[in-house]
Amino acid sequence: MTPPLWRDTSISDAPDVEFSAGGVVVRDDEVIAIVPVKRDASGHRVLGLPKGHLDGDETPAQAAQREVEEETGVSAELVDRLGDIEYSYERRGRRIAKRVAFYLFRYRSGDVADHDHEIEDARWMPLEEAASALTYEGEREMVGRALSRLASDR
Numbered sequence: 001m002t003p004p005l006w007r008d009t010s011i012s013d014a015p016d017v018e019f020s021a022g023g024v025v026v027r028d029d030e031v032i033a034i035v036p037v038k039r040d041a042s043g044h045r046v047l048g049l050p051k052g053h054l055d056g057d058e059t060p061a062q063a064a065q066r067e068v069e070e071e072t073g074v075s076a077e078l079v080d081r082l083g084d085i086e087y088s089y090e091r092r093g094r095r096i097a098k099r100v101a102f103y104l105f106r107y108r109s110g111d112v113a114d115h116d117h118e119i120e121d122a123r124w125m126p127l128e129e130a131a132s133a134l135t136y137e138g139e140r141e142m143v144g145r146a147l148s149r150l151a152s153d154r
């Protein structure tokens, strides 16, 4: 007999899954880094890349572009996919397994001073510096990939 759903530990122990998309926005040798108003789980400031959840039937690339434009205040054009990062975190006692797809964007226009209110600061930073200064290893890796990609284009 099949056990009731709530007794199936393979289901109740499975983490919730979350997906977002984000961008490495480049102009010359610089990238946009952001400091979200929201702190990390220990209350520390985070230096990161713009990203967010998909809305409606958006593709990951469309969501990444919208999040870049909303969060940083600039408009940018999609260049290429960079890859995914994965991490997990806890929310209200539940483990969340998260994947974020990152894309490379070329800056088009606009000013990072026009970032949105969920962002404390949005700033241009040398790619080399961001590759070591961003808070999370996965995002540093995405900046590293952008650097390799841009170097091979030259």
Ligand code: ATP
Binding pocket: 019, 020, 021, 038, 039, 040, 041, 046, 051, 052, 053, 085, 086, 087, 088, 089, 098, 136, 137, 138, 139
């Ligand atoms: P989104 O920007 O996708 O809407 P969010 O603000 O809801 O996301 P996250 O930024 O994923 O949530 O943050 C959830 C938790 O995971 C926080 O504690 C955050 O500090 C941590 N976190 C965020 N990015 C990473 C990462 N690349 N590696 C490890 N932990 C991360």
